[in-house]
Amino acid sequence: xxxxxxxxxxxxxxxxxxxxxxxxxxxxxxxxxxxxxxxxxxxxxxxxxxxxxxxxxxxxxxxxxxxxxxxxxxxxxxxxxxxxxxxxxxxxxxxxxxxxxxxxxxxxxxxxxxxxxxxxxxxxxxxxxxxxxxxxxxxxxxxxxxxxxxxxxxxxxxxxxxxxxxxxxxxxxxxxxxxxxxxxxxxxxxxxxxxxxxxxxxxxxxxxxxxxxxxxxxxxxxxxxxxxxxxxxxxxxxxxxxxxxxxxxxxxxxxxxxxxxxxxxxxxxxxxxxxxxxxxxxxxxxxxxxxxxxxxxxxxxxxxxxxxxxxxxx
Numbered sequence: 001x002x003x004x005x006x007x008x009x010x011x012x013x014x015x016x017x018x019x020x021x022x023x024x025x026x027x028x029x030x031x032x033x034x035x036x037x038x039x040x041x042x043x044x045x046x047x048x049x050x051x052x053x054x055x056x057x058x059x060x061x062x063x064x065x066x067x068x069x070x071x072x073x074x075x076x077x078x079x080x081x082x083x084x085x086x087x088x089x090x091x092x093x094x095x096x097x098x099x100x101x102x103x104x105x106x107x108x109x110x111x112x113x114x115x116x117x118x119x120x121x122x123x124x125x126x127x128x129x130x131x132x133x134x135x136x137x138x139x140x141x142x143x144x145x146x147x148x149x150x151x152x153x154x155x156x157x158x159x160x161x162x163x164x165x166x167x168x169x170x171x172x173x174x175x176x177x178x179x180x181x182x183x184x185x186x187x188x189x190x191x192x193x194x195x196x197x198x199x200x201x202x203x204x205x206x207x208x209x210x211x212x213x214x215x216x217x218x219x220x221x222x223x224x225x226x227x228x229x230x231x232x233x234x235x236x237x238x239x240x241x242x243x244x245x246x247x248x249x250x251x252x253x254x255x256x257x258x259x260x261x262x263x264x265x266x267x268x269x270x271x272x273x274x275x276x277x278x279x280x281x282x283x284x285x286x287x288x289x290x291x292x293x294x295x296x297x298x299x300x301x302x303x304x305x306x307x308x309x310x311x312x313x314x
Contacts, residue, residue, distance in 0.1 A: 001185045005136050005165035007105060008188060008206035009042025010196075010224035011080065012213035013050045014068060015268055018279040024060060026067065028275040033071045035274045039217035042224070043104060044072060045209055047082030049142065050264035054086065055281045062097060069101035078104045080209075084140060086112040088124060095131045105136040105165065107209075115146035121157040129163035136165040138190070143170045144260070151176070155183040168209050171195050177202040193220065194241045197234040200227045212241065212306070214267040215299070219306025237305055244302045248295055252287055262286050270295050271307075 014036075017028035036044050046068050047053035047061070056064070065081050072079040081103045083094035088111040098106050108128055110116050116124065128137060139158060141149055148170070149157060158164040166188035171177065180189060181204055191199040193212035199205025213220040227234045252258045252266065262285065265278045269292035280286040300307045 003165075003188055003206075004162070004186055005105070005188060007043075007136070007138075007166055010193075010207060010213055010221050011043045011045045011190070011209045012036045012039070012041040012217050012220070013048050013209060013211075013264065014044055014046040014064070015050055015214065015265055015276045016052050016064075016281075017276050018281055020279070022282050024064075025275075026063065029064070030067060030071065032274045032276060033068060036217055037071065037075050037077045039221060039273075041213060041217050041221050042207065043078035043080060044068065045080035045082060045107065047084055048107070048140070048209060050211075050214065050261045051082060052261055052281055052284075053082055053084045055284070058090075058093075061094060065098055065101055069103065080105045080107055080138065082107040082140075084109045092128065092131050095128055099131070099133045099135050103135065105138045106132055107138040107140050107168065109140045109142075110145065110147065112146050118153060118156050122160050125157065125161040125164055129161055132163060134163075137161075137163045138166040138168055138188075139164055140168045142168070151179040151183040154187075158187060166190060166206075171199055171205070174202075177204050180204045194238065194245055196224065197227055197231065197238040201231055201235065211264055211267060214264045215271045215303075216306040217273060219271075219303070219308070223305065237303070240302055241306075244299060248298060257285075258287055259284055266292055266295075269293075270299050272296065 017025040019025050046064055068079055081098040083091055083098050083106050085091040085094055091108060095106060110121050154167055168190040171191040188206045189204055190207050190209050191205040193208040193210030196205055196208045210220050223234060223237055249263055253263055262280055266287045268276045269278045269289055278286045278289050
């Protein structure tokens with residue numbers, strides 16, 4: 001089955017530089033966007049979980065999207081805007097204000113205070129499609145959603161909504177990939193960044209809204225490009241990447257209780273490629289920069305392919 005839209009590749013997350021007073025440093029955010037553009041990633045996306053979409057005012061939301069859109073349009077860089085918000089009415093308003101920027105797509109979640117039935121999810125996505133005014137939609141269904149939909153349920157929910165062209169989701173074992181091939185072949189599927197080579201080998205994933213790009217935008221892009229010509233080498237790199245994540249990053253979540261957003265900002269600090277820092281907005285706890293410093297050499301030795309580029313210097 002032909003996919004609904006050609007969107008694919010290595011998409012870098014826009015991370016919010018947060019000052020000590022809890023405000024967004026928009027000058028640093030602009031510099032970060034410019035660095036990602038210079039890295040020639042396949043695209044930049046805003047307001048994912050790591051972009052702290054759940055912890056912004058609406059005025060801040062608008063300013064972030066305007067900044068991203070203006071800089072990407074000037075350089076021809078594809079961009080996706082996240083309109084995600086747990087409240088469906090606020091999410092529709094964000095969608096309405098994002099659409100005039102004409103992004104490649106707009107990312108949404110299913111309203112999340114109370115889990116939706118399939119029928120309610122279809123109603124929501126149809127309304128979102130109307131509000132988006134022809135801009136394609138990406139459904140974000142992460143592992144921490146109130147309902148993590150199976151491939152069959154994702155097909156039932158997204159199938160009746162032609163504007164939904166892609167899905168960002170967690171992958172699984174060989175049986176999950178078989179179900180994804182069976183039910184979701186018309187959608188662009190974006191798996192976790194550090195599993196991308198596996199997803200490509202299975203013929204299911206077309207890309208990632210990538211945590212690997214949090215670690216190294218240029219390295220993640222080179223690795224993604226490698227999958228087109230040498231999937232076996234890309235898989236070998238993935239094995240070392242997953243080992244690094246499991247040994248050094250996941251324990252911050254599983255043993256110390258930090259959020260996934262904290263982990264992504266930690267990766268950025270380890271990669272040392274831009275003026276982001278590890279601070280999250282209150283009340284969320286963040287990992288101190290000094291702990292990132294201790295992991296830089298380990299990352300460079302474990303994954304030299306991702307770090308053959310100059311570090312960011314303040």
